[in-house]
Amino acid sequence: MAASPSIITRDTDKLAAKTGNLYESVAIISRRSRQIASKTKEELNNKLAEFASGIDNLEEVFENREQIEISKFYERQPKPTGIAIEEFMEDKLFWRFSEDEDTK
Template sequence: MAIQASIETRDMDKIAEKTGNVYESIVVISKRARQIAVNVKEELNSKLAEFASTVDNLEEIFENREQIEISKFYERLPKSTNVAIEEFVEDKVSYRHREAEENKLEL
């Protein structure tokens, strides 16, 4: 997946055509971006937890290059919003309307 990490101009008509409404598309994208961000944060925290120390040793903090490399790797990852937009435009995100499902249950 070749996702650009920098700012990119997006065609709002292309984003809006998936749902018929640009605002609805933005809501879907933002919810997916939140999911991605939470997953990445949990993954990073679990990897950094391996380095957790009960004793704060100043030498240990400065010498832990592996922990620094892991942090730098996650900093270089594309932003969750960029990933979510690409997934949405490429039809890799599924979504549903909760109100429509609730109305079906009431009938």
């Protein structure tokens, strides 16, 4: 079974170099990925809400090509994780570490 061409091997040393710790880098990327996914989901839901009707009959489901095209468009979008990694590696993200209560 061949790997999908969308799978990219990442150099963990380069990820870790940005923060000095791989796990902190992954946490930052993860948080940004969730932000992107949430925004995308909200956009999709807003667009699909236009098609919502109280009556669900089988004919409407099969005839609504515009709704299907909108869904397919969002399925073809880059994954939120990939976008977040690219933003992180291109220094497009800003993050800060909160101070520990013990150091105050």
